[in-house]
């Protein structure tokens with residue numbers, strides 16, 4: 001399963017809101033996303049990484065696959081934590097990214113019911129990372145120009161190995 005990688009311009013496009021009740025392709029899409037995520041040992045994936053401009057993410061933090069449509073962060077901790085973060089669309093490197101240590105995320109499940117996820121630590125980080133993808137933002141976009149330059153160099157070196 002092909003995951004789009006930087007610098008594919010598709011990764012920079014904002015994805016569209018979806019209606020899980022009428023979008024009959026969603027379950028199939030979630031299956032493909034989960035397959036790609038597990039195949040590449042990821043903990044989360046967003047539809048734009050497969051070139052699909054829909055606001056849906058999947059993740060698996062504790063041996064349980066979850067999918068959320070139109071996820072929105074409605075509350076964030078003041079506290080930030082910087083940790084190394086990787087991305088299946090920027091394979092081969094990890095970069096330090098500051099994220100809120102806790103977030104509350106609202107969205108819809110595949111049946112169209114509202115879901116609220118109160119997340120901290122790794123799950124909070126994964127949600128922020130995947131929702132970034134829906135807004136066309138990847139980890140490289142969260143770096144200072146100098147950090148980005150170094151990260152892109154390391155990325156290109158990793159890709160040529």
Ligand code: NI
Nearest residue numbers: 086087088089
């Ligand atoms: Ni990613």
